[in-house]
Amino acid sequence: MFLLKKKTLLLFFVLLSFSLLLIKSPKVKQTFTFKQTSYHIKDSLSDEAKYQAQFASKGKTKLVHCPAIIRLKSGNLQGFWYGGTREGAKDVNIFTAVFHKSSNTWGDEKVLVTRQNIHEDMGRYVKKLGNCSVMRDSDNNIRLFFVSVSLGGWSGSSINTTISMDEGNTWSCPKRLISSPFLNISTLVKGTPFLFADGTIGLPAYHEFIGKFCEILLVNKQSEVIYKMRLSKGRSALQPIILSNNSISATGFFRNGGSPPYKVQMVKTTNGGKIWSKPSFISLANPNSAIAGMVLQYGNMLIVFNNSKNKRDNLSLAYSTDIGQSWHIIHTFEDNKTGQFDYPSMIRDDKGNYHLLFTWNKTLIKHITFNKTWLKQKLLSARL
Amino acid sequence: MVKTEIIISTPLITGHISSLLVIIAFMLAVVKKNNIRTLYRLYIVGISVLISEMSFNGISLTKYLWGVLGSLSTTTMLLLLCFIYQKLFDKKIVTNKNLNFLMLLVVTGAIVLYPLSLGLYYTDPYLAGYGSFLFILSLFIICIFALNTYHYPALLCICFAAISYSFEIMESRNLWDYLIDPLLVFFAIFWLAKQSLIKATAYFKLKKQQTK
Numbered sequence: 001m002f003l004l005k006k007k008t009l010l011l012f013f014v015l016l017s018f019s020l021l022l023i024k025s026p027k028v029k030q031t032f033t034f035k036q037t038s039y040h041i042k043d044s045l046s047d048e049a050k051y052q053a054q055f056a057s058k059g060k061t062k063l064v065h066c067p068a069i070i071r072l073k074s075g076n077l078q079g080f081w082y083g084g085t086r087e088g089a090k091d092v093n094i095f096t097a098v099f100h101k102s103s104n105t106w107g108d109e110k111v112l113v114t115r116q117n118i119h120e121d122m123g124r125y126v127k128k129l130g131n132c133s134v135m136r137d138s139d140n141n142i143r144l145f146f147v148s149v150s151l152g153g154w155s156g157s158s159i160n161t162t163i164s165m166d167e168g169n170t171w172s173c174p175k176r177l178i179s180s181p182f183l184n185i186s187t188l189v190k191g192t193p194f195l196f197a198d199g200t201i202g203l204p205a206y207h208e209f210i211g212k213f214c215e216i217l218l219v220n221k222q223s224e225v226i227y228k229m230r231l232s233k234g235r236s237a238l239q240p241i242i243l244s245n246n247s248i249s250a251t252g253f254f255r256n257g258g259s260p261p262y263k264v265q266m267v268k269t270t271n272g273g274k275i276w277s278k279p280s281f282i283s284l285a286n287p288n289s290a291i292a293g294m295v296l297q298y299g300n301m302l303i304v305f306n307n308s309k310n311k312r313d314n315l316s317l318a319y320s321t322d323i324g325q326s327w328h329i330i331h332t333f334e335d336n337k338t339g340q341f342d343y344p345s346m347i348r349d350d351k352g353n354y355h356l357l358f359t360w361n362k363t364l365i366k367h368i369t370f371n372k373t374w375l376k377q378k379l380l381s382a383r384l
Numbered sequence: 385m386v387k388t389e390i391i392i393s394t395p396l397i398t399g400h401i402s403s404l405l406v407i408i409a410f411m412l413a414v415v416k417k418n419n420i421r422t423l424y425r426l427y428i429v430g431i432s433v434l435i436s437e438m439s440f441n442g443i444s445l446t447k448y449l450w451g452v453l454g455s456l457s458t459t460t461m462l463l464l465l466c467f468i469y470q471k472l473f474d475k476k477i478v479t480n481k482n483l484n485f486l487m488l489l490v491v492t493g494a495i496v497l498y499p500l501s502l503g504l505y506y507t508d509p510y511l512a513g514y515g516s517f518l519f520i521l522s523l524f525i526i527c528i529f530a531l532n533t534y535h536y537p538a539l540l541c542i543c544f545a546a547i548s549y550s551f552e553i554m555e556s557r558n559l560w561d562y563l564i565d566p567l568l569v570f571f572a573i574f575w576l577a578k579q580s581l582i583k584a585t586a587y588f589k590l591k592k593q594q595t596k
Contacts (some may be wrong), residue, residue, distance in 0.1 A: 024550035124451035207502070230506050
């Protein structure tokens with residue numbers, strides 16, 4: 001009798017908990033559409049060709065790495081990177097600086113995130129800080145994603161996010177994203193996040209614990225990972241960038257972190273990211289280094305990459321007119337056998353100027369600006 | 385530049401409680417003596433709480449553990465609570481038979497989840513945890529099976545995970561994270577190996593006696 005009563009009670013408990021689960025669990029998205037990038041940027045070809053290079057960082061720290069850049073509402077730009085005595089050191093902080101368009105100069109770099117911040121704000125231990133990427137979300141706030149490690153090397157990474165509602169002056173307490181079932185480790189960011197049409201953030205992420213593979217994390221306004229899209233498998237792809245051609249088509253490019261051929265990898269989707277093609281190699285070389293890219297009008301694409309099979313001593317610009325199938329190298333930004341130029345990040349400002357930030361010899365962050373006329377000239381000389 | 389206003393959220397509290405439970409269970413496991421009074425064991429719990437909040441290099445042990453382990457699953461937390469109760473009051477809540485079934489479920493889940501979610505192939509079973517109806521249905525079927533075979537601890541673990549997930553008591557929005565975690569999987573593998581070894585030894589002993 002007692003057993004029967006117990007069983008009935010437990011059955012009731014099961015029904016209650018599963019009813020709750022069904023009511024409260026999120027509905028899995030069935031359709032995905034990318035938010036369209038606006039091309040309404042005023043620029044005229046009658047402008048003079050403009051190409052300018054300067055340093056964004058001032059050498060306050062021995063090492064700087066992995067810059068990210070965003071356009072502010074004022075038209076200024078804000079850059080982010082990490083810096084310290086060496087990569088993975090405990091004194092590594094995330095820095096920020098503003099590029100003033102009126103004076104065409106970078107302001108002083110300031111510390112934005114420290115390990116101590118995380119200990120205090122998030123109530124958890126962090127051993128080191130790393131890569132960051134930045135975007136403007138659907139509420140027009142700036143969102144910074146950055147990597148932190150609590151255990152081990154980079155394979156023990158987690159992604160955190162912090163939001164600024166006042167154009168980068170103050171930032172919210174960071175929040176850790178839960179993106180992996182294995183102690184939430186081994187997820188990193190590098191590529192620029194993008195938006196889906198419903199405001200969900202698509203965060204290009206990658207893992208490098210047991211596997212080296214790429215994913216897109218779908219992050220909601222509460223900074224929670226609500227879904228994922230797997231882009232590759234195995235141990236050969238890192239640091240994805242996603243370039244959407246229209247509301248349902250996009251192309252993803254990966255750093256080749258595996259075996260030969262040492263070339264950039266590419267995936268495609270034609271259904272908003274629901275299904276991605278298997279990775280294939282494109283003609284651009286890749287010495288296991290990060291790339292940056294951008295979609296232009298009519299689906300033409302730009303990619304900044306290291307044009308070498310084994311070194312990062314050459315940083316070049318490539319152009320594609322057929323959604324990434326074939327590429328033409330149109331310019332070399334840096335070429336020095338003893339140098340290291342890597343981790344590019346690129347945006348376009350409200351005047352149509354292109355801004356490229358990259359790590360220059362791991363000691364400074366370099367900023368290169370060029371305009372559409374300069375790009376057009378390069379395309380003409382490459383007969384494109 | 386980052387604002388330092390700490391948001392006391394349910395996941396933050398749950399995370400710290402799970403770390404605290406690990407510390408208390410560890411301390412009680414270290415004290416092997418079974419003949420000490422419950423009162424002294426309660427002192428050990430008190431000392432564990434004090435240790436967990438003590439600051440080492442400016443950071444408490446719970447913060448350190450939460451940083452490294454993250455939030456533990458509801459199943460692990462329930463089992464830690466059972467272990468602590470058992471150590472405090474010398475009363476076993478979960479029988480070996482029930483624990484075997486639960487651990488078998490955990491290891492099966494881990495075999496399905498971890499290799500693929502760590503990049504073995506394009507399929508990612510972790511996606512099922514983001515509200516897949518089929519996944520919820522599978523768990524419901526396991527619960528009904530557990531109810532009919534009197535494996536109540538497994539049933540309770542799944543139900544508590546479902547309730548915790550519904551009320552978002554942890555940071556994750558994935559149901560898998562409420563069901564299993566690597567710490568639990570390591571324990572499950574150890575437990576099943578130990579039980580198999582005991583059974584094998586007993587079997588061979590019996591066979592030896594029979595041949596004599």
